[in-house]
Structure formats: structure tokens, C-alpha cells
Amino acid sequence: MSQYESASIERRWQKMWKDGSIYHFDKDSDAPIFSIDNPPRYASGSLHLGHATGYSMIDFVARYRRMNGYNVFFPLCFDVNGTPVEVKVEKKHNITKLDLPRNEYRKLCSEYADSFIDEMKHHFEILGESMDPSIYYQTDAPYYRRITQISFVKLFNKGLVYKGNFPVNWCPRCMTALADAEVEYDKNVTKLNYIKFMVDGTDDHISVATTRPELLCTCKVVAVHPDDKEKRHLVGKDLVTPLYGRKVKVIADPKVDPAFGTGNVMICTIGDKDDLEWVMKYKLEMEKGIDEFGKMTALAGKYEGMTVKEAREAAIADLRESGLLVRQEDSPQNVSACWRCHAPVEFLQVPQWFLKTLDFKKQVLARAEEMNWYPEFMKIRLQDWVNSLEWDWVLSRQRIFATPVPVWECEDCGHAVAATEEMCYVDPTEDSPPISKCECGGKLIGCTDVFDTWMDSSGSPLYNTFWERDSEMFKRMFPMSMRPQSHDIIRTWAFYTILRSEQIASSIPWKDVMIHGFIMAPDGTPMHSSVGNVIDPIPIINEYGADALRYYACNCSMGIDHAFREKDVIRGRKLCNKLFNLGQFAGPRFDRRPEMPENLRTSDKWILSRYSDVVTSVTGHFESYQFDKAMRDAENFIWHELADHYVEMVKSRRDDAAKYTLYTVLLGSVKMIAPFMPHIAEDIYQNHFAAHEKDRSIHLSKWPATVLNDKKAESTGDLLKDVIAAVRGWKSERKMPLNAELNMVEIIGDCLMLNDARVDITETIKAKNLEIVETADITEEVISLKPVHSKLGPAFKGLAKMIVAEIAKLDPAKAASMLRNGGITIEADGQSVTVTEEFLEPEKRLMLNGKQVETIQVGGILIAIEP
């Protein structure tokens, strides 16, 4: 077998890893812990390319750390909370949250989500993920929700939680409040309606442009710009609202854009966030024109009970009929929409639980400075977000399938009583409060609100480090080693986690943050199922293997988005095949674990020293999460130094030095690849090394160390490689087979160090006779002198250009002889300068007995060949 068959081989080792619990996190181990705050995969079923690459990148870290002696904490985990599941369940069963008792509704959601878990576990398995099932968690489980609730109770008792009656983003379809971070903007074109407002007591009118005439019922004031000369006289006067006939004042406010619409703004309580700013500024009384169902309230008069959209259409029709609608024009707008169900979001005043956030801006920014961000520039995203925050965090949602807010409220006085920590996990809609009645004697009613899912998610470092479960472990593990995530949720997951770690533990949650980008469609645009350009990774894995897909993943540098490139996957498969065949070649030569012998040849020292350099650079790149660079260095070495050159040199050797070198370099190389391509690495290890090594899996073996640092051998080796490559190239040019024998090869020049490698040369290029000499009975003819700019520039500065021009005018042969006799003196810019040998590099042609021979020039040396 000379081809690597990914499908059967990958399955084989996946089974071995699973059966052998290779990736077990050992709580009792004294080894240093490396903990990964793995993103729990959302329970939605289908695996997309972004998952496949993102989780592969995290796996690279886990495997690398494991091989470096860490007790790696890398949990298998799933996120099973929140409204996306609810939305799907409601669609599937054609219900809303009001149609079923809470318990039954919850059960449907839970069953729906759980139905995906096995499939998702399988996905991780076929990707070769090294997550540990022994530290499995699911965010909807009571053991996880308990942590969310305890952390809430602590914050509640610290006075950081309050119930507020502020306007919040409200999704009428989900019937719940939303955080700013949950609101999306969809592009849309709407009608901008120009409506007449009569000036009270006169026949004058002004027109107001609005996209939302249905909100006229809560119109409180009309604002104009203070510099607007035409309207200034109206400030302070009353206008009459159309349809409702209410009197509203005209005010002047600099935030009004005189160029938009009519330059007059009607301010309603409450339409959007801009309205809210004015409402706060002018202390306007809040009125609720739209209710939680997205329907108009009694305030809307004849439109009561209509949906917002119906009311808008009806209001426009009425305005038109009564001649108050001046005109309409198209207006592009961004409609705020619920990120889960895409229904338009309203801005409503509904009592909600808030967590104090604005007071912690400084602390969060300071904590961000304490952590290492990879890449560094992603920290700016967090800073921008924190600096732009204007509201505290709305913690509560009026949903069902999520962690309940562990609070009871007094029916009479509204006093809130939180659960005790010991009670958690608790469901106030079913369980009794910690005290039988309120201090005022009133009855305590269980809160039906649940938490924003980010409240659960942002507690993952607390859950992972055994907070409130095992204080010893928490002490050892908190803060965690690293958080991997994508850049889109910096403002949510990263931000909330940092915030809560500060509030709960006065600490950073993790030391490192690794931010990866998105995988885009091959044309660089985002993948969307609505566009139909989503790429399914499963067929790719089936065709090329998981290692090939992982190879693609490691070529995606951190922080930036990447268009999918199938050719990288193809390259990955080829690399698997190359590695597999290196094993096939070398494996049979190994009979034991060899010790380093005394008599290493130059070529051995060369590859060992180069290998050591690569170990150092690859290790450095792993430490800074630069997988693309790590892979490039490792791959380039393995393919183009080890395979193309060293293996060619040792093909005919069976000595201990060759065995030792090949064994050491190949094993170490495979280890460097192991975090990226775990299957092929394990396959080579098991087939060719396991018999001589003690580790039961390459993934439990030690990361390679440097062996030798011999710069002299490296430069000799590079020359050797160049000489051999040159001769092979020469053969290729003459269409000769690479193993064609040559009568005589003469290497001439500063190359006596190649004497160490005579055998390597003759064996590799198949030369019957080899001469290595410093000079030969040949004449050299200098055909040109090349300026060495890197030396000329610093030495002669501004004159360098003229010097180069002057030298180019000289006859090369004569100039070369002048150079040998002390230098060339040139008049440049009125000055006389002398250019010596170091500044010019002669290019020579060789003549043997006055006749040009077949020569190849390699750097400063020449190779003469007699076929």
C-alpha cells in the first residue's frame, strides 16, 4: 500500500482514542493544568465549516499543551438554552409559549435539543477533536444552572441587581426583552410620511416627517433645530396632533438634523432610542402606545388592538382622507429586528431585572489589559464596545426554556426576596421561597422571568473551574488558561464573562484570549443558507479526510476572515500522503530506539541542526497561537529538507548515524504535526515507532526538543543540498533520469568542507568520480560585477547610485582585475572613492583549456560535470 487511505485509518484511531480515554483530565494529577474555556456548541444540529475549523483550532492548542506536559482541561460541552430552540420548537409544533403549561413547553424544548446531542458528539469525533467526555456539561442541566443562579444571588446580595422600569428592546414575537447585543438591523425601504400639524389657534401649519404615524398617539413634543430661522418663531407655541387633536409644545434641540425630512421631529414615548434620549432630557411622561404583544393600546383610540403594521396603514389612510398627509416618499432605513426570530423589535417600557454594568466599565477595561489577546488588535473591539455602552445589562427575559431568575416578589409591596445559595438550583414558579411571607406580611410570588442566555454562558469559567463545587480545584484552576472564540461575540460572550469574573471573583477569567475569524464562501462573501452558498464539511471530510480539513484550518490565521480554499484541503491530503510514505520508507529501517552515535556525518548534523531550528520556531508559533506559521515551518522542513534532500542522501545508508538521525528527525517531525493532523501522526507512530517508544499514543508523548546546534554543519549542509540540487537540475535539463550515472564531477572553489560529505554526494548524484578542489586548471572569465546594495548603501549613502552607474560602464574583466589589485577608484560627484572587493560580487564563466565546460555555478563555487 503506497497511498494513505484516510477514511479507514481515521476511524481506526478515533476508536482507539475513545476506548483508551486518551484525553482524560486528571483531577488528582500534580501536573500543571492548562484549561480551555471551550465554547459549548449550540444545539442546533448541523455542522458547518465554521464549526469544523474553529473547533479544530482549539484542538490544536489542547493537543500541543498535552504534549508539553500539561494536564489539559478541554471539556466536551453543549449550549442548550434560549430562544433559538424555542423558536424551532414553536414552529415544529405550531404553538406559542402561551399554549402550553411551562413544564410541558420546557420538556418539548429539552427533547428537541437533546435529539441533536449524539449527532454533534459524532461530529466532534470525526473531526478528531480531543475533548474530554469525563468533564462533559450541558448548559441547561441543573448542575450548570445552579452556578448561574448562585452567581446571581451573590450579585443580588451585593446590591448589583435592580428591577427597573425602563424602556427595553422588546420582541413581540418572542414576547421578551432583548439586550442591545441581541438586536440586529435589517435593511429596508419604508415610507416617510409628511404630515400636517396645525399651529394651535391659527390656520398655519408645519409638516412633520415620520415613518411611524401610528405613534402619533404618544406624540409629546415636536422639536426643531435652534438655528432654524423659519421655524424659530414657533418654539414655545402649541401644535395640534393630527388624528388625536392633542396639544403639544414646539421645542428647539440641537440634535435635530434640519436637512432631514422637514427638519421637524415628532417625539413620541416611546418609539426608539433617540426618542428615549429626548424623553429623559425633557422629563416627558412615558406613555405606552404598544403592548407586549405588539398591538396598539387604548391610547391609540380607534386603532386599539391592531398590530403595529395594521395601525400604521390605517393611520396613513385616515390622514390621507382628512387631507393631513402632505406627501410620501421612499426612505431607506435599518429596521431593528430580533436576532433570533427576525421579527421587528419595539421599544417598550416593561419592568425588567438589570445588572449594574456601567459602573464597571473601568474595571473591565483594566482586566482586558491584564490578559493576552491573540491577535492583539482584537482587544480594541472590546474597548470600543465598553466605551460605547449606554445602558446596564437587561438580565431578564420573559421566556421559558432558560435558567429561572431565583427570586420571589411580594404581591403587596413588591419587595424581592432572592433564593439562598443553598437552594440553588431552584425554580421559583414551582419551588417555595426561602421565607414563607414578605416582611410586610404579603404573599411571595415566584418570578416567571428567566435569564438572558449570556448570563449562563458568561459563567463558563466559573463552572469549569469547579466554583462553588470544589474550592481546592477552583483555587488551582481560576483564572483559566485561555478562552477561544470568534470575533463576532467579543461584545457579548467575552465582555459579559470579563464583567462577571470581575464582579464575582475580582479577577480576569482567563490569561489568554484567542480570537479567530469566520470562514467565508470561496468568493469571500459570508455564507448564508438564504444565499445558498453554505458549504457542508462532512463531504469534505469523507473525500479528503479530517486531517486534510484540519490542515486547511491551521492555514487560517487568527483574527481575520478567510474565504474557503478547497486547494488547501487538497494540499493537506497530499501532505498526509507524503508523511505516510516517509513512514513507509523509514519505518522498516528501525529495529530499536537508537542512541546518538559518535560518528555523525555532515549531512546528519545538518538535518539534525536544521530540525532543531524548526522545533524552536514551531514551538514559538504555537505559543503565540500562530498555527499558520507553525505549519508552514514544519511542512516546509519535512517536505523540502527532510524528504527531498536528507532522505535522498540516506537511501543507500544503513549505518547507525543514519538510523539515529532519521529516527529522531522523523519522529520529532511527526510529533510537530500531531496537534494539526492527529490521525496520520498516530498512524505513523503506531506503525513505525510504538514498538520502540513507551507512550501508548503519540498524543500522550512528549513534544520534541532540540538536539543539536551546529551552524557550520548547517551551512555545509545547505551547500551540499545546493550542489546536489544543481546536479539533479542539470540532469533534468538534459532529460536524464535522476539516477543516471556520471563519470566525473569536479567541485571547485571555497568548498573543501564538502570533503566531509563526499559519500553523500557520490551516492546521491551517482558520480563515479568526485573531485573537490579549491582551484583547478581552468581560467575564469568574469562576465559581470554585481553591486552588493546592502553594503554599498550604508557605506557610500548618496554616492551609491553613481558608483553603481560608473562600475556598470567598465569592462567586467578589467574591473575584476582592478578589484583584485586593491580596488576600483571612481570619480563620483567630484569625489574620488575606492570600491573594494566586498562591494561587488563577480559572476564568472569557467573555461577549461580555453574551452567552456559544462559547469553550474552555485553561489561562489563551480561544478564541472563530465557525463
Place this chain on the structure above:
RNA sequence: GGGCUCGUGGUCUAGGGGUUAUGACGUCUCCUUGACAUGGAGGAGGUCGCCGGUUCAAAUCCGGCCGAGCCCACCA
């Protein structure tokens, strides 16, 4: 509108003041050699987005412009 990232052969990409600009995929020529033809040796193919500036020297640093993507804000 703001922030971030990026414009390098046909496509994708590395590099990031100093000889001839890296590699992959594609393409063309040649080579079955005892690990691999999913291989090897070579070739063709580039004004490093545009315009200025700094410098002896700019693909690289600085400024401006043009273009792309992501994130954020958002107009009644």
C-alpha cells in the same frame, strides 16, 4: 459616520526598508529513481491598488485617495 483588517503572478497567499519578492493551486516541458506520479526536476507568468512624502535605498515606514470584508453606530 466610526473602529479594525486587508489590497502582492490567472487564483489564493507569505514577507514587511537593502542582491534575483515566498509558497500553494492552476498551467507548460521533462523524468517511472529501490517511500510517494496524491511524486520529482524545471519553465512561463508580478509596474507588490493609486498618488505624494521620508530615505543613499520603499512592496515594506508616513500621509492622502480608491477598493474589499468584518464589527459597531444609525436619522425622525
